[in-house]
Amino acid sequence: MFQIDPLSRIPIYEQIAEQTEKLILLGLLLPGDPMPSVRSLSVELGTNPNTIQKAYSELDSRGTICSVPGKGCFISKDAKAVLEKRAKQRLGQLYTLCESLKLAGVTMEEMTDTVRQVFGKGDGNT
Amino acid sequence: MFQIDPLSRIPIYEQIAEQTEKLILLGLLLPGDPMPSVRSLSVELGTNPNTIQKAYSELDSRGTICSVPGKGCFISKDAKAVLEKRAKQRLGQLYTLCESLKLAGVTMEEMTDTVRQVFGKGDGNT
């Protein structure tokens, strides 16, 4: 379910959180779906239960999942809406990155071309 | 010359390196210009000389500055070219970010608009 790279500079708990939210956006995890239990996922990934709990508590505080003591953790009802709303705010990151690239001589065309490639409209030759 | 945030998650030595390269791209630091000495900058920024040295050795290995024992550190002759070349490779970062935003429902138009804003062509009303 998750692919963890223990050697990455990105903390394991953050990798889990990111991948969970990606699965939600892809529609592979739907509202109400149960997350693996803290202990079972720790066994599956070969990590410590505390690390999983940290990922889950992070996701819970973001509103992505709902932790229910005694029952489990479940995908939040409005998880997708929450994630899409956050993405709009992340346009600021895009602005900052482009600003930096512009300063280093990358042209507007190179950037817009990159955006188009993401949307499968790379060069217009098709 | 530099504005350091000791509370930032970004290491001090990296902040110095980043800001140095930004000053070069802005044309405020020209090839041959001397960098502040390790000791004087450490006093100015209130940091440890070792931290400055780490920033300088990082910049030296990137080809941004040239460290000359006994004389000082100077902006590399082709510093700007090096930085511009690196920027082209950083288009991959842009691609990854846009990919993530796309997944979260951000439209291509929202992204290209952001790019245009960076180049001062925000809404076409002017």
Add this chain to the structure above:
DNA sequence: CAACTGTACTAACCGTAATAGTACAGTTAC
């Protein structure tokens, strides 16, 4: 009651950033 769930807590280990202090070699100007 038994087996599961999330949660809380302390202790320990490790890597990295940063500080502190010392030392050495090259350059420059007097």
Add this chain to the structure above:
DNA sequence: GTAACTGTACTATTACGGTTAGTACAGTTG
């Protein structure tokens, strides 16, 4: 040559965050 600067190297120490380890407690389910 000496003094004052320059970069460089090295060890030791502190601090913090990520991770592991182990234990414990409360709620849920069958």
